[in-house]
Amino acid sequence: MTGPRARGRRPGDPDTRAHILDAARELFAQDGYERASMRAIAARAQVDPALIVHYFGTKRELLTASLQLPVDPQSVIGEVQSRPSGERGAALVLFLVRTWDRPDYRRNFLVMLRAGASDDQARQQLQDTMRHSVQHAVAGLVDDRRAERAALVMSQMSGLALARYFLCIPEIVAMSPEQLATAVGPAIQRYLESTW
């Protein structure tokens, strides 16, 4: 194994892992899982390919790491839970739009969609993440029919992300996080507390 390139990042740099992950998400989003090579990811991250193997293992394992959510849903829910119960729908929308609006997180969403759409194993992993992480966390906000309500919340939030970051529907893109919280929040609120 060769060492890192002279002008590249060093193995000891605590940000090296994060830089590799950023580069991997960029190239997985841009070229797709199959076409993005470990060599190209290494070049983008300015590291030696051997360093990627050291931190992540195989390309498949690098994809798995790239598909991790950028924020812990449980901590978001903890924050939302501290609000009055009638404001939680809007708080959820506000928090998630502000998070996804960050270019690096948005890329994460596109990687997940792209990998899941073209690879059954990645789709399965995405399903597991959504069910066992996001849906489980949202279920902590409600008292009855927890899994069903959480699934409906999740479907509305996914649709919002799809419209804003993937389909880029101009009216949705033009709205501020606060405007989206006002427009979409009550729909989320209804899934959290109404009877139907």
Place this chain on the structure above:
Amino acid sequence: MTGPRARGRRPGDPDTRAHILDAARELFAQDGYERASMRAIAARAQVDPALIVHYFGTKRELLTASLQLPVDPQSVIGEVQSRPSGERGAALVLFLVRTWDRPDYRRNFLVMLRAGASDDQARQQLQDTMRHSVQHAVAGLVDDRRAERAALVMSQMSGLALARYFLCIPEIVAMSPEQLATAVGPAIQRYLESTW
């Protein structure tokens, strides 16, 4: 050009075009646009590859045809518009879930998602379809802030489709079209008529 194979479909068969389109959607959904070959699509449709060229032109043009919506949004909206205005949200959900629940239409949704996720040209085409066809049709249901309301309706409907057909969230998959109309209909209704 060789003629259609002995046991294959004939050029004169009025269903031939539809059979080719079915086969193309199946293989585009299964293998992705790049990997699905014209030869494999022809074999699946039991036609000579030359017949595909005759009906659709290039592989790119075949993808374009595959990305067409299976139903005309304008006719759905016409049907929904005949209902009392307070029932339109539920009617929209019911109609769309029943449509997407058909395996051939569901495949159409997955082809659109997969192609759009891996190919910028297909994503642009998907954006155009959503804006100029779906969003435009839904805007016909409302009196003010038409494009914005229609965009929000579309975001919720896309999220529902994503959860039911792509992420396969068990609680969403388990609900009947009628149950989904009851649960999600009022959210759509709100986007059609509320002020915020």
